[in-house]
Amino acid sequence: MSAPGQSPENPFPVRGVAIRVAGWIDKLGPVWVEGQIAQLTLRPNSNTAFITLRDPAADMSLSLTCPRDLVTNAPVKMTDGTQVIVYGKPNFYTGRGTFSLRVSDIRAVGVGELLARIERLRRLLDAEGLFDPRLKRPIPFLPGTIGLITGRASAAEHDIMAVASGRWPAVRFEVRNTVVQGPNAVPQIVEALRALDANPEVDVIVLARGGGSVEDLLPFSDETLCREIVRCTTPVVSAIGHEPDNPLCDLVADLRAATPTDAAKRIVPDTAAEQALVNDLRRRSARALRNWVNREQHTLAQLRSRPVLARPLEAINARADEIHRARRAARRDITRLLTAETDRVGHLAARLTTLGPAATLARGYAVVQAVPANGAPHVLHAVADAPAGTRLRVRVSDGAITAVSEGGAGDEE
Template sequence: MTLPQGQSPENPFPVRGVAVRVAGWIDKLGSVWVEGQIAQLTLRPNSNTAFITLRDPAADMSMSLTCPRDLVVNAPVKMTDGTQVIVFGKPTFYTGRGSFSLRVSEIRAVGIGELLARIERLRRLLEAEGLFDPRLKRPVPFLPHTIGLITGRASAAEHDIMAVASGRWPAVRFAVRNTVVQGPNAVPQIVEALRALDADPDVDVIVLARGGGSVEDLLPFSDETLCREIVRCTTPVVSAIGHEPDNPLCDLVADLRAATPTDAAKRIVPDTAAEQALVGELRHRSAQALRNWVKREQHLIAQLRSRPALARPLDAIEARAEEISRTRAAGRRDITRLLAAESDRIGHLAARLTTLGPAATLARGYAVVQTVPPSGPAGVLRSVAEAPRGTRLRVRVADGAVLAVSEGEFEPEGKAGQ
């Protein structure tokens, strides 16, 4: 199977064939309106054709334009590098050189009103996305060690910032990136410098500085690409563009807006003399506060010491000691009285027991007679019948006991004669 021409090394297109086909495809695009910035304008003396390089301010892209010389020379607004224009032309591919160009038949310069309207539309867009939210603002360090500075080469803004910052804090250091600050090449160079400083770990804060100028001069600082790059930075960014009335969009997305480059230096670098004066004042205030506190505490201690509880701390103990002594004496007296009463009661009970006991009875002349059997315990003799003749008896008297033998029942003499 034979492949179509250009689809195999055996059947290639000639150069002219590719050029003609590309020209045909591009020709089908028709005429278009294109907007951009003039990056380079060339008017050759002996040529009726003007050559223009038109670039996209938001991207590193450009294209070549050709137009009649009179279209540039007789334009109502002077065409120079950096002018924002809208052109109408037809894309053309030149087969002889193999180059692409846009053949322009109409050029319109974008006026100030249109530029401001576009900036306002971009401002509303960025605001709707939340890029102006104060919560996204990164705090600027109190004393930055190294300041990244993006500004024009040998510009007044660079001189002012470095002079003021060094005068306020001599130890501060700078990492300077000089770029174009107006025109078609400003945005790419500023973005590149911003990325480099943001990646530098020694840089604590980045200052974007430029002196005042017209709306066209400050147009790069309202560019969408630059604004979004500022938001993406992890290092705090300070915008010091123009003078007080100037307000490009980078002021709104930056972490801190300074009215002028000099104001930026004052706001990010503390003043040595002012800080020393503040330290001195704080030391004086702290010393005075400490003295006042000591005086208050001394007065409080004096008041506490003057109170009876601390002035005579033993008074309460002595008063309690007397009360305790009285209570102890009363307790001893009551106990002694109770013991005496109980002793008397016990004596009376002992006397009664003594009186009622067998010993007292024996002392009055009575005796206790017990039978003493040959075995077993002795028993009290309660009847004469229990002591027949020959019964051994033990007679207990007050001072002891005697043994006796019963002779039988005792019969009185009168009763025995009967």
């Protein structure tokens, strides 16, 4: 036969399982646990207080029970959202089959400790580069639709919508009202942030809340919310609290506004200011254009007033007489040169004529050439060059005659 609880034929009764689970849990020792009070119930005729303790960084909670006096006599007021550290022993109630922690000590987390934890988280996120200015997305100049995450009917919502609509009446809003403090704030804000980021019509998201204590602003320094802001593709503007407040979401957001009103002024341009700027630019451009035209007209007038442009032929006329004088001087010099050269050529021609053979022939001289039968004629230089019978050619001033040599005079003697 199988052991109890190990087969359908020999099952455990409910009480058997409950008693065994209670025994196992009872062996666990007491522990210190930290979390946020999500719900606190004090029944009028009961000495037991019932508390739901929530983990702000995860969607998990734990049921606590404690003596009523432990809550009423606490050094700080225990309300929803209070960060506490409890000391208790795990307990399993067999009658209802529920698990809870029987608390014997409750301590509120002090402001100093909260600030120290925020500082540690700030250093962690900074080391991961989530505060890098290069990750900041630019805010559009004129957003068509603004996603707004804030408390219901809050002053922050009224201020942003009133100021933005006054500056640019055509602006539209996509509002998501959430809890802005307490244990349920982070899940609701993260859900609203994801919904607005997924909406293609939303151009910028504003996370807004009025001022408050360090404990009230704790959700806006939550690690889950900070990482969700970084993951958004839509620019996120943080407008939490007043000027001195500086939760961690201010550092990871794309733009940090000092107040909700400042956020509306920084993301929506002022219609009157932009119209005034346009008018001023138009006046300045028109004045600059007029000045440019006047300056160019003045330059053209100066150019036209110059003599070379006002009377362009005057310079030519002024040089005409000089050109005529130069031409006359050139002609005179050329004529004189030609006359001198003509005289020189005449003198040379006369000398050449005087020295030439024609002049000599004209004075009665003759040139005698021997004309051989088969050779070229040649001038006779001596009597021996023309023996008897040599054909001769005698050139005189007016022509040439032929003759036959009879030999030299000496030969006859």
